[in-house]
Amino acid sequence: MVLKTVDLLKSEIPIEEESVIITEDVKAGLVLVDIINGFCTVGAGNLAPREPNRQMTEMIDESARLARVFCDKHLPVLAFLDSHHPDKLEYPYPSHCITGTDESNLVPELRWIEKEPNVIIRRKDCYDGYIGSFEEDGSNIFVDWVKNNKIQTLMVVGVCTDICVLDFVCSTLSAKNRGFLNPLEEVVVYSQGCATFDFPASMARNTKDISPHPQELMHYVGLYMAKGRGAKIAREISFNSSK
Numbered sequence: 001m002v003l004k005t006v007d008l009l010k011s012e013i014p015i016e017e018e019s020v021i022i023t024e025d026v027k028a029g030l031v032l033v034d035i036i037n038g039f040c041t042v043g044a045g046n047l048a049p050r051e052p053n054r055q056m057t058e059m060i061d062e063s064a065r066l067a068r069v070f071c072d073k074h075l076p077v078l079a080f081l082d083s084h085h086p087d088k089l090e091y092p093y094p095s096h097c098i099t100g101t102d103e104s105n106l107v108p109e110l111r112w113i114e115k116e117p118n119v120i121i122r123r124k125d126c127y128d129g130y131i132g133s134f135e136e137d138g139s140n141i142f143v144d145w146v147k148n149n150k151i152q153t154l155m156v157v158g159v160c161t162d163i164c165v166l167d168f169v170c171s172t173l174s175a176k177n178r179g180f181l182n183p184l185e186e187v188v189v190y191s192q193g194c195a196t197f198d199f200p201a202s203m204a205r206n207t208k209d210i211s212p213h214p215q216e217l218m219h220y221v222g223l224y225m226a227k228g229r230g231a232k233i234a235r236e237i238s239f240n241s242s243k
Contacts, residue, residue, distance in 0.1 A: 006216050015220075015227050017235035020188055022153065024240075029151035030070045031142075032079040033129060033158025033165050035063055035110055038096050038103030039082070039197070040159060045103040046094040047197060055215060056159075059195035063157040064109045066193060069239060071116045076149040078142065079113060080132065081106065082164070083123035090126070099123070120145060127164050130171035142172075143181060152185045155237065157193030162222030165194055169226045177230075188232040191223055 022028045037044040040056050049056055070077050082097040083104040089095055097104040104123070106114065113119045122141055124132025133142035146154070154172065158165050169189060175181050198215035227233050 006220055009217075009220055009224070013224060015224055015233050017191060017233045020190075020232065020234040020237050022155075022237065022239045026152050027075075027150050028070075028153045028155060029076045029078065029146065029149055030066060030155045030157070031129070031168070032063055032067065032077065032110070032113075033156065033168055034080055034082045034160075035060065035107055035158050036081050036097060036103065037105055037107055038101075040107050040195075045096050047096045048103075049197070053195075053198065053215075055195040055219065058192055059157070059159065060107055060109050062190065062193040066155065066157060066190065066237065067110060067113055071113065071118060073239070074118050076145065076151065077113065077116070077119040078145050079106065079110075079119060079121050080129040080158070080164075080168070081121060081123045082125075084125050088125065128167040128171050129164070130168055130175065143175070146181050146184055150183055152183055154184060154187045155234075156187060156189050156231075159194065160196040160218075160222070161194040162196050162218045162225070165189065166222045166225055169231050170229050173230045186232060187230070188234050188237070189223065189226045190234045190237055192235070194222070195219065196222060 038048055040048065040060060042049050042052055067077060081104055083099040084090060084097055086098050114121065122133060126132045130142055133140045135141065156165060156169055169187055172187055176184050196215055196219045197213060199213035223233050
């Protein structure tokens with residue numbers, strides 16, 4: 001039933017996915033959203049996959065591949081890591097990604113970026129990385145990162161497509177449109193580098209406060225909403241010399 005619904009959505013409200021080429025004359029930055037054990041590693045926590053999952057595996061592989069290219073080219077990378085204080089849970093979700101636990105750490109396939117000089121790690125305690133980047137003095141780590149690195153094209157990958165990725169993309173596009181993120185020109189969401197969780201109706205019936213969340217459907221909805229806000233949706237990303 002869910003797959004039929006996804007096929008219907010793709011027919012009625014198709015997403016135009018693009019082949020995005022990054023040339024050397026454009027300054028690109030990469031944002032990794034919550035690619036951590038608590039969301040991506042089987043059995044790692046309350047919101048982690050319960051069994052191996054194709055969409056999650058593809059997201060990790062593609063995000064790690066893209067991160068390697070950015071690091072090899074010495075381009076700026078910012079990684080958001082969901083990290084919550086045990087007394088400040090995130091309704092309506094159960095306890096997850098508590099600060100100091102392995103749940104809030106990068107997946108094994110990405111731990112290597114912690115030693116890369118072009119990478120900034122930002123722990124956040126809310127869905128939206130833009131909001132989670134604010135400091136007590138009112139400054140914003142993400143805004144400063146964009147401006148200091150003169151980022152024109154922002155690539156976004158991670159989880160969850162329809163929650164943390166979408167919230168961050170929407171805030172970023174709103175800020176860009178208001179002129180807060182100059183010289184940022186475009187935001188690109190890489191579809192194969194994103195994933196969301198699967199919580200079928202059969203499980204939701206016995207769980208308080210959490211609604212059904214079919215993975216394929218909500219992943220598509222997240223991409224569609226990001227596209228509707230003005231993001232590009234990339235089916236593939238490549239790098240090419242401008243010469």
